[in-house]
Amino acid sequence: MRLSAMADSLREQLQSPAYTNLSFEERVGLVVDAEWTRRKSNQLSRLIKKATLRYPNACVEDIEYHADRRLEQSLILRLATGKYIHEKLNVILMGASGAGTEIFK
Structure with a gap:
């Protein structure tokens, strides 16, 4: 069994x-x-x-929040909960491929 x-x-x-x-x-x-x-x-x-993910062991806790990346840690952690899916909110990721991304709601 x-x-x-x-x-x-x-x-x-x-x-x-x-x-x-x-x-x-x-x-x-x-x-x-x-x-x-x-x-x-x-x-x-x-x-x-x-x-076949490029980084299969990647996790939110390992994100590096350097000033030049302009990432808000609180926003990333809030997105990681997936609550925006249940709230039916849109997330737009903008930026050139490989140049980093900015997150806007």
């Missing part, structure tokens, strides 16, 4: 005394959550690999 994360989680529960105070339902919930989390993580990894 390919439930390796569930098996790993169950082994961890059996070896650790910290889980003895939990009810059966809580322990089963933890095992199911571990499987779901691993499947989602594997799916995301597959999608990133399939996308």
Whole structure:
């Protein structure tokens, strides 16, 4: 059935005394959550690999906010939340390719 994360989680529960105070339902919930989390993580990894991104390990926290780039850290972090999608706001990125970008709302 390919439930390796569930098996790993169950082994961890059996070896650790910290889980003895939990009810059966809580322990089963933890095992199911571990499987779901691993499947989602594997799916995301597959999608990133399939996308053949130039920088697959890039993240918002690694952005360098030098003065010459004219990036507002608060705005970038706000955009990183994705809240603008739910609010149905438009984002326009302007600038020459490779010369950096400016973000306007």
